[in-house]
Amino acid sequence: MRGHEKEQRAGELEASLLEFHKQVMPLHGVVQAENMLAFVAQLIDSLHRVEYVHAIRKRPIGAGRTDPRNPLFDPIRAAVVMSKDQPEEAFWLVFLATHCGRNLRTEWQLVRELYGASEAAPWTWARVLADPQAYADWIEDHHDEFQGKFGNHRKYESLKPGVHGTSAVMMSYAAWIKDFGSHVQMVAQAQDQAQGDPRLAFALLYNQMRDVLRFGRTGRFDYLTMLGKVGLAAIDADSTYMNEATGPKRGARLLFDGQIDSKSNARMLEGRVSALERHLGVGMQVMEDAMCNWQKSPNRYLSFRG
């Protein structure tokens, strides 16, 4: 995006926030000019992260992106490529990418390794589904050989054998999908129940996915929003689910009340976030991401240009 477009977008968001502040409900946290500047910058960064997947869907994707033996391997681009002809494999890659996360230093290396970079043939979904125990055993046997690291969101995950380790997570995911029959049927049953409402379908899946080990709020939110962005499921986050997290809740308290130790509870805050999201029209994932990042330094506008 060109500079003046970014500034125009910032101006529009600021105007929309001010209108909401005056006409709907006060936003005590962005009354100060530097706070407003910082929050708008976070909204724009979050919009870019969401739009990034839409951007790569429109561009040609090289063959190396789908090959785990290639350093260019990228599970999200691979999922985009496969979403049409091999949807089951695409879902599996989104799951692997979410479980591992993208590490700042090693990038997608851990996903490559778990997908079978060093093997004669990759651990495809068909292979994992046919014998999840064989995949779990292989992970445990090789757990100390993997060089890739977990991403920031997944920094409490472990490759070591045990009830909380990656091998156990993979077993529980395979069992969860097997229950529906397939990934495609997993999405279809939710959309049937929701009668095609993308936000209701998201809420249903968010609850059903509790069965997947180690997939708490962050894991489920990241996995399901990515399915939507890649185009594998017509679902859309209906809530920030801040009752299960501290970052977005702190951000919402700061934004609406101007202080992190306000008495507003998660339900009240969630209602206000919902109203503000409808006003701005940016989507719940952007609201969640922006509030969470903003509360870390609410009065510091960190320009990436300088």
Added chain:
DNA sequence: AGCCGAAGACTTCCCCACCG
């Protein structure tokens, strides 16, 4: 009303690679 379990873009601690 109050207990209990679950979960966390937590918090703390320890280890190790890296650096001067």
Added chain:
DNA sequence: CGGTGGGGAAGTCTTCGGCT
């Protein structure tokens, strides 16, 4: 060879929903 910082494992504390 001691300081430093990142990463992994384990430990706290708070919140909240479910349950009685």
